[in-house]
Every structure is written in structure tokens, then in C-alpha cells.
Amino acid sequence: MWLPTLVLLAGLAFWAVSVVDFARTPVGQERVFSRPVWIVLLVLGSVVASVVWWAVGRPQRG
Numbered sequence: 426m427w428l429p430t431l432v433l434l435a436g437l438a439f440w441a442v443s444v445v446d447f448a449r450t451p452v453g454q455e456r457v458f459s460r461p462v463w464i465v466l467l468v469l470g471s472v473v474a475s476v477v478w479w480a481v482g483r484p485q486r487g
Contacts, residue, residue, distance in 0.1 A: 436472045443467060443475035446483065454484040 444467055447455075455463055463482060466474040 440467075440471050440475045443478050447478060450484060455482055456484060457481050 447463060447467055452460060458466070463478065467478065470477075
């Protein structure tokens with residue numbers, strides 16, 4: 426019973442970190458989609474949208 430709970434909490438934490446990272450990204454530096462589209466995706470798409478954000482949406486840093 427604890428494994429599904431752990432997976433759910435890990436997904437929720439990953440989603441929360443993604444939303445914070447998106448919020449801290451300067452306006453106009455998002456890739457692939459515009460800022461309003463990313464907001465809708467992250468709110469409605471949760472973990473799947475978070476993976477997409479980290480894979481293709483985040484600006485290159487470093």
C-alpha cells in the first residue's frame with residue numbers, strides 16, 4: 426500500500442518543482458509554446474506536462 430502513495434507523492438513533488446521552475450523562468454524565454462499555453466498545460470497536464478516542460482520547454486541554462 427505504501428508504494429502507490431510514494432509514487433503519487435513523487436509525481437506531485439515533481440509537478441510542484443516544475444511549476445516553480447516555470448514561474449521563475451523569465452517571460453519570453455520559454456521554448457516551443459507561449460507562456461499562457463505552458464500555464465494551461467502545467468495546470469491541466471500535471472506530471473506529463475512537467476516532463477515535457479523539462480524536456481523541451483525550459484530555456485537552455487548554463
